[in-house]
């Protein structure tokens with residue numbers, strides 16, 4: 001996750017949607033005011049989950065519930081599947097009976113301002129881990145402690161030094177981290193908390209505690225690990241990174257070279273950002289083969305609705321997401337996602353140690369419906385609770401420590417629609433997925449209700465179509481469960497796609513169709529055969545900058561946010577954005593050249609420039625087209641495309657033509673450019 005993910009996760013401008021028609025309710029204090037008015041539909045859904053047959057015997061199912069205590073203190077309530085209200089012991093007992101083996105708590109060194117006011121995000125200090133951990137232990141759950149070694153959120157975008165360590169050198173931080181870890185673990189041990197895994201840092205791809213150098217970072221891992229071995233010799237030590245699409249082999253080599261003593265190589269895996277399940281399995285298998293360590297998914301989640309429940313816009317929302325082909329946004333979709341990710345990590349084999357869901361209990365303090373009665377009062381009550389109890393992602397008091405994010409966007413939860421409890425705190429059946437994955441829980445008589453149409457494909461004239469053709473499609477059953485169906489393509493039809501132009505290809509589903517009568521079903525696919533691209537690596541799929549002359553390392557070919565395929569030209573700069581990416585070609589015949597490109601990004605400032613200039617160096621003539629970036633995944637397309645009003649460029653055989661992308665904008669600007677195309681008309 002780079003800058004775009006940060007803005008997606010933490011974009012918390014209040015969204016006032018007028019499209020909702022749910023019933024409102026409320027009063028003006030900070031106690032829950034709405035649970036009795038919640039829709040019952042989500043909580044009555046029973047999910048269908050296939051048994052996973054290849055789970056290692058010591059595999060751990062679980063979740064991070066770090067925000068629970070602050071939500072509970074804010075006055076919200078949790079209910080079991082029968083509608084019975086739960087106290088803290090009851091809550092953890094429900095997690096245990098749902099099939100969880102372990103719960104994870106993040107720990108921040110000192111998440112308070114100079115007046116002792118909490119930063120939010122659960123105000124997760126060591127005491128909150130002790131309070132929740134005691135109750136979890138009583139319920140028979142194991143406990144994982146996730147030290148961020150920061151006073152607030154640590155992730156690939158920020159690894160801020162704790163206030164108390166601000167003036168320290170890297171080697172002083174080592175001893176401070178070791179004694180802090182030792183003292184914290186002794187407190188947990190003395191309280192009787194059953195800590196079985198300790199994570200030394202959180203998503204530490206780009207640093208830890210303000211340290212970015214790998215050797216120094218490894219010295220910090222080793223300091224933390226020493227403290228774990230000393231205080232809790234039976235506990236496992238985990239190292240945690242953010243995406244299996246990152247270069248984990250290099251990360252693991254650093255751990256080997258620096259002789260870091262650890263047991264678990266952990267990863268986050270959020271389906272919107274972190275690639276395919278196949279890649280998750282392959283990446284973690286490669287790491288376990290290379291290191292001999294256990295591997296875990298330490299964070300994953302999915303949304304059961306695109307609505308927001310607390311008045312703080314969500315990461316996954318109507319604004320950001322359309323229908324996803326892989327899982328539906330539903331209670332069943334959550335069960336599908338949890339079981340698919342668990343299956344993917346189990347497929348690594350014996351080194352697979354577990355899969356944890358991220359924040360199933362981060363529900364709204366009060367259910368907020370902008371169209372409902374007393375909506376303003378409910379929102380005010382939520383804001384008060386976020387400030388007072390830290391139950392939002394950040395309070396205003398965090399702005400001194402985290403001015404760039406919390407200082408601008410502080411507020412509630414961006415993930416309340418990814419909880420495994422509904423907006424009123426009632427357990428959803430997706431919470432039982434952890435148990436169902438061991439036992440199986442299949443509904444009978446399900447019927448295929450729709451097929452998710454495959455996305456149109458584009459290829460260049462002369463390219464083999466087969467690598468572009470999907471071999472499966474996703475279908476949705478009448479319980480909203482998504483399944484994979486294998487297909488076979490009509491080769492005779494494909495053989496006729498010989499010219500530039502648009503075609504429709506057909507495939508036949510060869511798997512048995514649930515509820516079907518045995519008649520094969522056909523699925524259509526739009527195929528666009530484009531003229532031959534005169535640019536080398538215009539789609540960036542060579543995975544590096546081949547063909548391109550890029551003027552500054554702030555831009556490069558990465559896996560961040562491709563429009564199509566796996567790679568794009570990504571840029572980000574802490575200082576002002578300014579670079580060019582260019583190629584030169586020689587025209588081989590007379591004709592008219594057309595071009596196009598796609599781009600997305602933001603934080604570039606007013607008057608930023610992102611344009612392509614095509615210049616005939618022999619005649620001096622040029623044409624250009626520009627876009628204005630408007631946000632994450634808000635793709636813009638321009639060039640000599642229909643309606644853009646941009647002319648083609650005339651060339652004669654032998655003319656030299658330069659194609660140049662020119663980008664400039666404010667400090668902190670980011671974005672990606674993809675599918676860059678130059679061809680004869």
Ligand code: CA
Nearest residue numbers: 308310312413
């Ligand atoms: Ca929200």
